[in-house]
Amino acid sequence: MKLFDRLLAIDRRIIFLLVAIAVTLPLFSKTILHIEISPMVKGVYDAVNNLPPGSKVLVTFDYDPASAPELQPMALSFFRHCFSKDLKVIIMGLWPQGPIQANIALEDVFRIPEIKAKNLKYGEDYVNLGYMAGNEVVIQRMGSDIQATFPVDYSGNKTSELPLMKGIKNFDNIDFVYNLSAGYPGTMEWVQFAVDRFHAKLGAGNTAVQAPGMYPYIPRQLVGVLGGMKGGAEYEIIDKHPARAVSYMLSQGVSHAVVVFFIIIGNLAFFATRGKRKTSE
Amino acid sequence: MSTNLGVWIAAFLTLGIMSFLYKDNPIYKFCEAVFVGVSAGYWFVTEYFTVFLPKVWDNVETAINVLQAEGRMDWFHWSYLLGGILGVLMLLRLVPKIGWISRWPLAVIVGTTSGLWLINYLVSNAMVQVRQTIIPLYVAGNLNASIGNIIIVVGTFCGLIYFFFSKEHKGVFGGAAKVGIWFIMITFGASFGYTVMSRMSLLIARMDFLVGTWLGLLK
């Protein structure tokens, strides 16, 4: 019984330490946790996979560094998938720090030997249009004229002079839109404006907290959604290129198990000592 | 080990903040002081560039230019000066004798938003939610959906009963209120469980930074 009393009064720092270990140790392991592919992720993957080479994909970065742990791996695996299929990528952001996150992801993807070998050129294979203020109004304006909405790209080049942007007028010329979002403006706005008004084809990657809110839109307005780190890992698995998210999933699994374990131990101790406490009270 | 100065600074600050988990200590206090000071300064500068310059300065400048060039009063742009004056009135709080004048700008803010909130909450929280809960109780040929819909309507109904303030939660009414709070508790549990993944992601990224980027121990 002593043990249970001690467990109930456990120093919080021991829990903290165990959480830190549960998160850190698995980072050293190469074990890959078995992950079921959900239909939501498969929906996005299939939509991209079925695009013919040369198709134009618009990727919108609507998040900032605070949500990067969850969304950055999704950006990376999506870029890898697009470039390996020779799709043309157009990047933009409705959050000021979004296009910067995109550049970080691009740097990372170009380190992959297979992509590096393709020798992709800015302006021909991919462009970064940068950030535009105005939230959903930006999407609305893009519906009539993308080049007028973004007269210059992230580094100040005239959009009309970029070879990739030739012939791109509005959403009719975009084959797929992929939205990475951590809040407002985000997937909800893209559904309401790009899909409902201009009939774009949309897939999304969201934080774990947000993703369930998007389920009602699938599959009519949204081909699928990647939810949190797990969604990112599923995409990497289905794409057969396990990367960062997959390697982190072991940490997720262990740390979740540890939290559940704490709850169970706490309850065991609670019930084991309950009778005793009643008498002493 | 990283050779990048930025990485070292970031690692120091990260460890400093995390040391709070063990106990309050001088390094945490230092990081906290830096954080509070830098963030307040950052906020001030952002307000200056995103509100004061475009909304007050630029508009008044335009108004003055119009007055000088065309000799007429451009009331539209001058009106922003009024907003600026209200802002200055807010600062009169610092003068004890006439501090009460600062209630005027406060009244403008509260009045503006109370009218807005009234409509916003009524439309998007009450009316839209009612409309979305209007779902058929019976979906032909789909037992799962039918049962799900019935549970949703019953749950919403009971949940609302829980929020009744002017009736004692007794008898059938009390029973329904109890079912309502059960539903609410399921949601709270789910939302807690769901958030764990997001929060763990943040910690994983930090640990990856410390162990991988900074110490270079991974791979």
Added chain:
Amino acid sequence: MRRTLPIAVVAGVGLFMLVQYFIPLEEFETLYEWALDWTMVIGCFAMLLGLYSLTTMMVTKVKRKAPGWGYSLVALAGLFFMVFVGVVPHYQDSLKYGTLFMDIFEYIYIPIQAAMFSLLAFYIASAAYRAFRARTVLATILLVSAIIIMLRLVPLGPLSGINQWLVNFILTVPNMAAKRAFWLGVGLGATATALKIMLGIERGYMGRD
């Protein structure tokens, strides 16, 4: 003058904002935009109040050599350095990337923020341990629902399928129902509060005398 006028202003401006919702006229649109801009402008002037408050507090601490006054000095230094590098080179927009101002933000502010945010992972575990005890029916429901959701990331072998079904059910059915009830309650409560503010009934925010 001190109290009646502000309350009349609240009622008048509030009523205007309420009514303009129903009036599509251009003049009303403009007035609406002004009102919103003004609240922003007042807020940005109030920043000076905040700075004054923070500075006086810190300076007093330093002057009195109160415990921890050194940290107040650090915070003051951080604050004024930020304001200085942000506002003084006025000829350029400090919020653009690559300025000293943004560098400090990126290399000092962002790492601390990320570390602070990540503390939540530790706290969520300790809160779960301490609070999730099956003391009452309500607490049991809360903890069972949380465990079911958390277990979706833990390999359970043959039980995974059942768990997946439960997770889906919880998220799409009871979760939906309770959220609706919650939002409806909040919607009606907030509408009532807004009405009380406009009518001058709720005026704790205005002080007395």
Added chain:
Amino acid sequence: MKDKYIFRTGVLLIFLFMFTSLFLGMDTCLAQEMGEAEILEDSLAQPPAPPTNVVAKDAPNDNGHALLVTWTLSADDGVGRNNVVSYQILRSDSPEGEFEVRGLVPAGENIFSDEGAKEKEDANYFPPHKDFYYKVRARSDGIFSDSEVSAPAQAYGQWYHTGKTPVLFAVIIFSTFALVFITVARKGKELYIRPLAGIEAVDEAIGRATEMGKPILYILGLGSADMIATIASFTILSRVSKKTAEYQTPILIPCCDPIVMAVAQETVRAAYLEAGRPDDYKQENIYYLTSMQFAYVAGVNGIMIREKPATNFYLGKFYAESLLLAETGSLAGSIQISGTDEIAQIPFFVAATDYTLIGEELYAASAYLGREPVLLGTLKGQDWAKALVMIFLILGALAATFHFQWFLNLLKVQL
């Protein structure tokens, strides 16, 4: 005092009712006359028959920079020679003047909204109160035929948006409920309200701090001063600080927004005055920290660990920081009372604090603490509105089950 309330509520009511009676009677439906297309003999070879009955009129529910053009389809649209590809809409400011193309719609459509910008500087500026003439051109491949020029029409803004009538009704019904019960409550009728654990714990929590000789920490959240949750929190603060004034317990309020700070100072000062202890009020205990979320939390956490307050209140708008605050507080051994309307954060408050006010309970708290008839009255009115919502919920579900579309349309709101 009493007369003032009646006057104020009266004015509001009269205004709202005037509003409805004025505008609900107006004919607002958009007439869409669809004439039967006559089938013409296929005698002439090329151009399609011109559209007829071109009518331009002001577009409804707008700010006065658009006209709505309708016409009867060409006799060769879908039937006859069936060679209409599209219709071009042309506009001029005189019947003989030069017509400019304003828009294009595919064959089969007979309505076009000619919209323009409201800024005079804009190239697409659409002047209101000016006569415009329209004609519609039925187009086939390279050949076309024009309709007759329409009668002139002017664009003007409307005084009422007819799509928003359900909202207007909702506002009226809601206000009526509230006002009726305020009147009832003021007449002295005793109104019952059920107990709320979080509210009943307030006195106890302040008492504990007094016994321990430690301060109370009151956090107003991250919201700005105009948010409903923050305003509800101010009202609670005014009660709490009156108690602390009576017990002579210091109250610390670090703020995240300068205006919130100003209001909090005002509120607490007034409460101390009311408690008869204006000299005990310390302005330096209510201060601004920073407006950035996590920096604010870092600061507050420091205060909790160093000052060791006996009681922490978290009432207002909270986001991800809720758990950081509440766990640190519990580590410091404080009694904690929390409340917010942010649904994602309530689970953490429920888990880590002793008492939590859930959503609407936070707004109701002011009525509980104040026990003023007007506040209790609005609470009762709120409950009636809730009952009405519940009736709608059940009727709606039944209507949806048995496909009564007209009932569902009642709730359609144009945003």
